[in-house]
Amino acid sequence: MTSISEPLAGLSATTLLRFATAGSVDDGKSTLVGRLLHDSKSVLTDQLEAVERVSLGRGQEAPDLALLTDGLRAEREQGITIDVAYRYFATARRRFILADTPGHVQYTRNMVTGASTAELTVVLVDARNGVVEQTRRHAAIAALLRVPHVVLAVNKMDLVDYRESVFAAIAEEFTAYAGELGVPEITAIPISALAGDNVVEPSAHMDWYGGPTVLEHLETVPVSHDLAECHARLPVQYVIRPGTAEHPDYRGYAGQIAAGTFRVGEEVTVLPSGRSSTITGIDVLGEPAEAAWTPQSVTLLLADDIDISRGDLIVPSHDVPPASQDIEATVCHVADQPLTVGHRVLLKHTTRTVKAIVKEIPSRLTLDDLSQHPAPGQLVANDIGRVKVRTAEPLALDAYEDSRRTGSFLLIDPADGTTLAAGMAGESFAAEAAREVRPDDEGWDF
Template sequence: MIDNNQLLRFTTAGSVDDGKSTLIGRLLYDSKSIFEDQLESIENTSKQKGHEGVDLALFTDGLRDEREQGITIDVAYRYFTTPKRKFIIADTPGHIQYTRNMVTGASTANAAIILVDARHGVIEQTRRHAFIASLLQIPHIIVCINKMDLVDFSEEAYQNVISQFEDFSAKLLVKDVRFIPISALLGDNVVNRSENMAWYQGAPLLHTLETMHISSDLNKVDARFPVQTVLRPQREGYIDYRGYAGRVASGVFRAGDEITVLPSGFTSKIAFIDTYGGKVEEAFAPMSVSITLEDDIDISRGDMLVRSNNKTEVSQDVEVMLCWLNNQPAKDRAKYTIRHTSNDQKAMIKEVIYKIDINTLERNKDDKQLAMNDICKVKLRTTKPLCVDSYRDNRVTGSLILVDDATNETVAAGMIV
């Protein structure tokens, strides 16, 4: 039964010391998802640090620097299963200099848990993480108002945070926002319902995660196949074989389909589709296959096969919502390597259209300098045409990254608009 359970990926975000790692530790601990030897190790470490009980945050803070500082630096992934569902958790950092890690952790999430300290309310990092979750089209946001024990489990404090968050989130494109008052340290409303907050009539966090509807983020309509490599095996029976290998990004391809190769525009038909286990009649996302065409066409890595009646946009000028991730500011008209599906080429930031003020969500069209954690809309110019869809329609063909050639660091992540 467990093997057939639906998988939910969720990320935790919030400001530093809001209790993200403690919350995940509480989820694992109370749902009996921790191995005995791991629990024993954490108990020993907790005693060495002078804690009376188990320091739940240690279940996710695995790096030495994190344990010494008591903060999360890297994205920590944890896996656990209940009788109703399987989960993958991405515990992301709260410090502002690690916002880029939050982008990484949230990029594949079905839901985002945003923690807010009941004493401090909605602050800048709360707004930043909520806005990033909105940009990444995460369909469900659960706002966990934590440390309710430090405000005497006050319903008024809970309602104040809800009011602050709703004033901000009204401008965001988020379909589903839920609020849960919790104490991760004591376990209130995490796995079990709280006896200290009888005024809260909703479900605890784990029940919410187990029953939340998960919609597939795969585009099943637009057929997109980025070519990763060309297969030319030189052995008996395969002398004339020419297969285009890759992973189906979206949609369905079938033998006999009329396809167009982009950006060249040449057309052909699919002769047959190969997999590791043999030929198949159809391939759909996210299968890895080799597609053979009826005609010999010059196709190489970075080209994209699409159905002829369902083409994508091909352009050298692409408008992108960009999250700048690097410590160094963007260089004026500097060239970067753009990585989009299997296509790597050079690109430059042609124009900064506007930057987003995280606190007000207003657009600043005057400030053109990109610094770390800035979120902005830019126009990119590429050396060769890109085959793109909007991120809203297709997460795979609608996302990209920029890489600095000198340092090989990923400097920005972008969502095509």
């Protein structure tokens, strides 16, 4: 039988790397990103000219490359990154989607946003300051989000005379800490983003370092797209019924494959109904295909006429995830309003949105020392904690460690649509045996 990997040979997705930068304020993240863009010839001439004009207006002799990413006026005025800045660039070896995330503690939630889809995180450390509290926070978040690769970029080596001993001490401390968190791979690189040492070109000042430059590592780090190990999942976005004379009976179920591979002839189950059928056809960009895989957008045709709508989940019949109304998860609270016990929310998982109630907040994570603060009562902006929610309808969530796409969800304020928290599903918990119903719970009693 043909293996999954054979039709995927040469798949262009393996040439794309999503990565994020993180670090404390003034560690040089934006300068590093600007240096990467500049030295890899990924900056348009007019962009560079604009940066040069602004830099000269400030009395700077050389272009301030950080301005290539700090696009908001408030960021330029304060000299810090506030929002997540996404940049797209490419070299001859790989395409990149880069998320430059803020370093200030009050923007920890922005780092969660930027790193949630990253396959690699670059954590910057100022060589003069070493590993600080925010460095540990970012390492903890990278571990929590299960980012598979972490690069420790020890920046501003020019300000410590390029001393190997300084780099070695910082690398040893960070590697030990991140290793305790379970970060699977850590690569330490000494750099000077301002001078360009070891960013794109090897440094002439650090002949004691024999490893790759930042760009070389980004170009060569293995990006895992082992679809054979994924749970195949297709969240239905749209039901296609053209009703034309040419296709009077056409009924297709369209969406982007969240994980895994689907094949013609495979038996599948539709959740939450539990009805099963067989795939009779797969359309990819209007053309028939024998197989399709993540992250392709496809249309599946099934042998049986099943009631399927947006929000349903199509999965292989031999790999049906358990559905439950009781969900325990780790969440990062991103809204200014607190999340409290009894909070009525909407839970959005893939294309499905259901009502839910926060039943319990068992603990809040203290990122400084990784301790658990029990029963905090609420979560406020930037807090990371465990929550237990009960949904109005059963949901089939994978564990986040098995699938970052189908193991994640959002909690949304039903009043104004504000995103309250980003969640990573853990194991489910038993529902409470009894629940006191309050008079104002009408319509939310599940």
